[in-house]
Amino acid sequence: MNIQQRLAALRDLMQREHLGAFIFPSTDAHQSEYVADHWKGREWISGFNGSAGTAVVTLNSAALWTDSRYFLAAEEQLKGTEFQLMKLKIEGTPTIHEWIGEQLRESERPEVGIDGMVCSAAEVEELIKELRHHGGITLRTNLDPLKIIWKDRPAIPQNKIEEHPLDFSGESCASKIQRIRRALRQQHADGMLMSALDDIAWTLNLRGTDVHCTPVFVSYLLISTTTVTLYTDEAKLTPLIRGYLTKNDIKIDDYKNVKKGLQDYFEQTILLDPNETSYTLMKAAKRDVVRGCSPVPAMKIMKNETEIKGYRNAMLRDGVAMVKFLKWLEDVIQSCPAVLPTEMEIDKKLTELRASQPLNRGLSFDTIAGYGEHGAIVHYEATPETDIPLQPKGLLLLDSGGQYEDGTTDITRTIALGPLTDEEQHIYTLVLKGHIALARAIFPNGSSGTQLDVLARQFMWREGLNYLHGTGHGVGSYLSVHEGPHQFRMEWKPQPLLAGMTITNEPGIYLTGKFGVRIENTMLIVPADETNFFPLPDGERPRYLQLEPLTLCPIDKRPIVLSMLTDEERQWLNDYHKVVYERLSPLLTDKERMWLKEATTAI
Missing domain, CATH: 3.40.350.10 (Creatinase/prolidase N-terminal domain)
Structure with missing residues (x-):
């Protein structure tokens, strides 16, 4: 049809x-x-x-x-x-x-x-x-x-569920459920229905392959003061997972029975998050409903030491894949400028390089490889109908990421393929200045991402330019590449920023019919370096935070208009590139190391 x-x-x-x-x-x-x-x-x-x-x-x-x-x-x-x-x-x-x-x-x-x-x-x-x-x-x-x-409608997936080991999660399923129950008591609820798939995966330390690029499985989770019931298709459960659920005192019921489970719920009160619970299931509840926010997202976005270590390790492997790709692309442009790969071909090459890395489980989202005017399409994805070959000039916008068992990555680089116009260089440098301004931010504990968003936009605003997407989003730990509720965004987002959160830094400018520029690193919120702080008596200073780049990959220096950068901005870029070289170079071949050395030399 x-x-x-x-x-x-x-x-x-x-x-x-x-x-x-x-x-x-x-x-x-x-x-x-x-x-x-x-x-x-x-x-x-x-x-x-x-x-x-x-x-x-x-x-x-x-x-x-x-x-x-x-x-x-x-x-x-x-x-x-x-x-x-x-x-x-x-x-x-x-x-x-x-x-x-x-x-x-x-x-x-x-x-x-x-x-x-x-x-x-x-x-x-x-x-x-x-x-x-x-x-x-x-x-x-x-x-x-x-x-x-919809006569040929695909069935609800029945892919097998997998355990996410404690070596990667850093906290047991039992500990998480205990924390959730404590949080529910604070909201005067005896239990809750969990509908969000990434929340369920995080809570149970399980993962799946039911959704493209997101390692979750279709299910519901009903928690009471004494029981936990997972509603999912029986075909998804291997003997190993059945044993795991039994060991953790988690009952199993069919996915289609969740409505009946709500109707049979025996406690006095149940928390249902109206933003996560479907209208049909909300109406099915027969007990006193506590309408409130699920406590799980606020727990999930706070990464523990094991998860942070996993991010660092995943970023190392992802950085290696990116360096191998960038060197390959540069070699191709220099050796065969008349016959360059297409957008889909470079997507395939980068996907293969990521897949060769240990613990890789695929992409975290479909790669955005937009050359020239396609780079101005914010979420462009090349198809056989739109696919075009690269040329040895202009800009390539490459937004990509990988799923690894120990972390999720998200990175954007805008790459010069040859000679650039003054306009392309100017726009690139404006975006870079915004990225660096946010990356250098020091802010009080509990600040909102909305309060910091202007840092990334200030330089382009002075020239009447803007972008309508957010500047940054949370990133899951081998989960969804978009994780909230914290964000950098113009619209008001009250969620406070706290140490231990991951968040991206990705300003951009898009000129329709011409080109687009975006530069993105995944960041970790950490306690601020207080070396240069004004001296105050003990106890009078609130806690301050800053952003540490987790992403390890050179930022293309070739499009930069150096006269537009301040000394502080140059220093930040040089310091970042020094870290990139120190951490990635031991993992590369001699030729790759030589390429990276040049790509990260100081400006």
Whole structure:
């Protein structure tokens, strides 16, 4: 079926069900950012495959909302379909409920559908309120049209679950559950339903392969004061994992029984996070519901010593792979400038180099390899239709990462392939200055990422330039490459920054139709060096923090306009490159070491 045929089948069903519109979010039953193929309903109905977006279909129109990361990609993918692109945060773009209200203003069917199992309680409740405000439209949540019209829909994955050893996790499953129960008591809850897949994987020290690039497994976890029950498909459990669960007093029930488990829950109160729990499951709870934030994300983002050691080791191996790749790319450009690899070919080469590293378990996200104007597409992913060869000039934006059993990596480098324009050099240097400003920040313990975000944007703001994505996100420990709730972002994010958190530093500038620049390191928040602090009496100074780069890979010096850098910025870059060389050089061949020596010489 093509997109038009899918829309026709949906509308036939909507007619029978007396619905004026249907909403397809990007999430699964666990409110995941990246989802298994079974839940890619928004992609199936619209053709847009970005990780964020919402499609809405009425009986005679269709629209898709997404953010600035995907504007260019969405425009391309929606061509030839009925879908109108709605650009989030752009002036004049209606909200979903405003658009639906206008579309159904004269409708005899002021009822809208959404699958309550794949949309959080908080989102559905807000949508109910807004739709009621816009013309008294009602929302129906008990229909999943994809069960009927998606004839070849992929099944829910049944891949085997694996243990994540204590040598990598640093804390036992029993200890984590004990901490969770203590946190629940502080919220006056006897137990909780855990829906987020990365939270479940972290809690149980288990991993899976159900979601592309994210080592999680489809499940729910129900915790009470005395019991823990894992709801998952029996086919996923090897004898080894069954024994592990039994040893840790974790009961097993079928994935489809989670709703019944909520209804049979025997304690007086249960915590359900409305941002993580689906609307359908929230309504199924029969006990007193404590609506509050799950305590798990705040625990998960605080890395213990074992996890931090794992990050450092994973970054070493990832840095080796990156250096091997960058040397290979430079050699290819110098030896065969007339026949250079394509974007997809360099993606394949880097993936192979990562795969050859010990403990590698694949990519942490699909590689973004954008040459020239493709670099201006923030989340560009080359396809056979868009793939282009590199040229011995201009800039290549390369955003990539690996999953290792002891850590997750995320790195972006913008690489000069030959002669550059003054504009390319100027923009590159602005981005580098922003990256260095944030990397050099010293800030009070508990500061918000929003308070620091301006450091990365200040130089480009002075020239009327900006980017609409966040400046940084948390990174999981062999888990999701995007981990929150802490972020560097213009929008208010109250989560305090604390020592032991990982977070990326990735400002960028994107000039549509020309090129893009982004420079990204994964950072660790650590206690600040107090050498230069003003002297104060003991006890009067609050704790201060700073950022330590975990990523080990040279930053391309060739595009830098040196006159735009201050002495402090040059010193930071030289110091960083000194560390990169010292840590990576023992792991390289003689030729690779010589290349790295040149790439990290002081400026």
